[in-house]
Amino acid sequence: MSVTADKTVDCKGLSCPEPILHTKMAMNELSSGQVLEVLATDPGSVNDMDAWSKRTGNPMLDKIEKDGVFQFFLKKA
Amino acid sequence: MSEEKQKRIALIASKGTLDMAYPPLILATTGVAMDMDAGIFFTFYGLDIINKHKYSSLKVPPLANPAMPNPVPGVPVPNIVGALPGMTMVATAMMKSWMGKANVATIPKLIESCQKAGVRMIACQMTMDVMGTDKADLIDGIEVGGAATFLDFAADSDISLFI
Numbered sequence: 387m388s389v390t391a392d393k394t395v396d397c398k399g400l401s402c403p404e405p406i407l408h409t410k411m412a413m414n415e416l417s418s419g420q421v422l423e424v425l426a427t428d429p430g431s432v433n434d435m436d437a438w439s440k441r442t443g444n445p446m447l448d449k450i451e452k453d454g455v456f457q458f459f460l461k462k463a
Numbered sequence: 464m465s466e467e468k469q470k471r472i473a474l475i476a477s478k479g480t481l482d483m484a485y486p487p488l489i490l491a492t493t494g495v496a497m498d499m500d501a502g503i504f505f506t507f508y509g510l511d512i513i514n515k516h517k518y519s520s521l522k523v524p525p526l527a528n529p530a531m532p533n534p535v536p537g538v539p540v541p542n543i544v545g546a547l548p549g550m551t552m553v554a555t556a557m558m559k560s561w562m563g564k565a566n567v568a569t570i571p572k573l574i575e576s577c578q579k580a581g582v583r584m585i586a587c588q589m590t591m592d593v594m595g596t597d598k599a600d601l602i603d604g605i606e607v608g609g610a611a612t613f614l615d616f617a618a619d620s621d622i623s624l625f626i
Contacts, residue, residue, distance in 0.1 A: 403496070
């Protein structure tokens with residue numbers, strides 16, 4: 387499955403809570419239906435992104451792990 | 464989230480050590496990022512977290528903390544060593560070095576995130592008087608209030624923690 391992102395935010399190397407804060411800020415700049423790609427290396431971000439998606443109602447379209455980098459695709463509600 | 468009432472998180476920050484300054488700031492900023500309304504009541508030593516002369520130099524106590532990792536893995540350091548002069552600086556430098564390696568945000572950076580995110584930050588007036596802290600010593604955008612101010616905010620909260 388391939389999802390095209392409208393914007394990418396690079397949180398590689400950042401620790402909690404930075405990936406979530408950057409995700410929120412980046413999402414604020416998107417319009418409904420657009421897709422945000424988040425890159426992170428913090429293993430805690432896997433659960434955190436799911437929790438954020440569920441709580442804020444912005445669906446997680448896909449998540450991929452490759453070479454220690456997590457890639458999340460979130461759709462703006 | 465849209466039809467639901469906005470969730471609220473109400474925190475009390477009562478400690479002024481580097482390790483204990485993190486949880487309230489991380490939870491409040493993350494709470495706002497999760498569409499919650501967040502507030503922190505700073506009381507007693509917790510006032511140092513919002514004291515502009517002190518917040519960038521909070522320290523780690525080396526005494527009575529058996530969970531403190533050893534500087535050299537596998538070589539235990541007796542806890543009493545923490546009582547020697549200068550050990551607070553050593554423990555603080557160690558913690559800052561670990562945090563730097565893990566790329567953890569600094570306290571001033573998290574405070575800035577709180578301010579940008581609109582976290583409601585209330586300084587406890589009574590303890591400001593006790594500790595000799597003036598409003599001018601605090602960072603910008605801090606409200607000053609008492610127990611009733613916090614309880615009024617916390618009464619409508621979904622999560623409330625004393626840290």
